[in-house]
Amino acid sequence: MRISRDQLLSAYRRMKTIREFEERLHQEIATGEIAGFTHLYAGQEAVAVGICSHLGPTDYIVSTHRGHGHCIAKGCDVKAMMKEIYGRRGGLCKGKGGSMHIADVSVGMLGANGIVGAGAPLALGAAVAARMDGEGKVAVAFSGDGAANQGTTFEAMNMAVVLKAPVIFAFENNHYSEHTGVSYAVGAKDMASRAAGFGMPAHKVDGCDFFATYNLMADVVAYCRAGKGPVAVELDTERFYGHFEGDPQRYRGVGEIDRLRQSRDCIKAFRARALSEDLVDSATLAAIDSEVAALIETAVEEARRSPPPVAADVLEDVYVSY
């Protein structure tokens, strides 16, 4: 085990925060209080946290439409995120972006993105910027298995190899591209071998196993920081909710989600291993659980009370100057 106790607890806190954030949103969205499309990350926490645990605030990530987990893992303010999802003026993006466009460039989070496949070129650009600074910074392009099939992602992988750019292509395989199975939509055997075909090292890991993900990513991030070029990682993970909130999920097998929650819950697996190997004690985890629950409760309460934007805000921030 190459992880310190502090890092372990920090990772647990972030995974738990993502889970509670998403479980709570699932409830609140059902009330009708939150507008628009929301795509929940519950089930995939070990991917975002296993990767972002190795990143600092000066590293960059580019996220997807399923971006809440990446935002929290990279250090976006949870309460400001909740306000954003509620469409409040005090939200992280002043209520202009909503769930699909949360960003905070000050912590290196270059945006969730409503366009599947748009992120990889942006991460490549951030890596080009990082390379200029010569400080060993890296950029991570989070892509789902859907984005893995977009031409933009292929272009970015090729160009990253050509430029030897410090970018990590993280393919989160949650087995569903919206409502279509990966076994249908991905023509190749897997995404990792396809990425390897572009000329970069490519790995596969169980993204529901935080420890395996964390350990692999330690090496991957170190490789990129050393200026050796891009790396691809395919992370096998699970989506506990639908493509979007309200998705009736008729494409799921009978009892599939219950089974996944029993046998493929990355947080359960984390707790089981951390406790059985005496890495942490259950009282410490319970304390984190209550702190996270309180944070989410406060975030929702504050978001509810927070004032909405005003009509005049529509025209703000279209340009820096015009």
Next chain:
Amino acid sequence: MAKMTVREALSQTIRAEMERDPNLIILGEDIVGGNGTAGGPEAIGGIWGMTGGLYAAFGPKRVIDTPISESCIVGAAAGAALAGKRAIAELMFADFVGVCLDQIYNQIAKFRYMFGGRSKCPVTIRIAYGAGLNCAAQHSQAVYSMLTSIPGLKVVMPTTPADAKGLLTTAIRDDDPVMFFEHKMLYGETGEVPDGEYLIPFGHARSVREGSDATIVTCGALIGAAANAADKLAAEGISCDVLDLRTTSPLDEEAILDSVEATGRLVIADESPPRCSLAADISALACNKAFSSLKAPVEMVTAPHSPVPFARELERAYLPNAATIEAAVRKTLAYR
């Protein structure tokens, strides 16, 4: 002042800005050229010959020769800009906007807004546009009308060497994304260019000819045709007020409306097809805000609602020219 071509003015401006700002990068296909060939790097220096020498001067981290991957050229420029850099992305032909429209339309144009004003995206996308070289339907289009309609973008079109320098300098230093349209037929135009720092603010039209009988609003390569039409009419005692918009977003509404209020007659010459075009936009502006001044219906001289054809005869028939502009002016003057 020094006499030079539009091409030289653009080339010198890029180099001067690269020297001035170590945070500035440039990327595109063949901007270095020759990489991976017997000719070696800089065998090309840009297909329009404007980026030669940059690679040797500024190195591969700032002068980035890319594969043919337009989405990644624009996307990487955008990502670098979000990460605190400033970028010039070269797309060769304006038509290739079609390949990377998502990065332009859904990404760079919207970042600042979607992110609540907490980011900026200083990217200048240089694109060669326009018909006149018989390059046919996919290498000749004037796509500025389409891009002018997108909130979040600025759209700039220099026509003289001096404007090329002044507008490109402003574009590169601007904190917003700029679509910088360079007309292929104007690269060889010569003119005097001011020495040293020279910036032209966006949203200020240039007066090409002053006149009181009719207003001709235009941009890009049609400036020459409009000036020729005005000169011919002037010989008959008809004076035209000719405006070069320079930027279509922001648009110098004041200059257009002031002129229309003075002349009462408006001709708009626009190289794009007519539907939802710059011409239609300015026509609506005049009808809306200068209706009582208008003495005749607004005339739109545009390309037809067709792709750009190949054959010389067809391309000539496609493009507006001095004769069609002149005829439109006469038509507005004849209206009673």
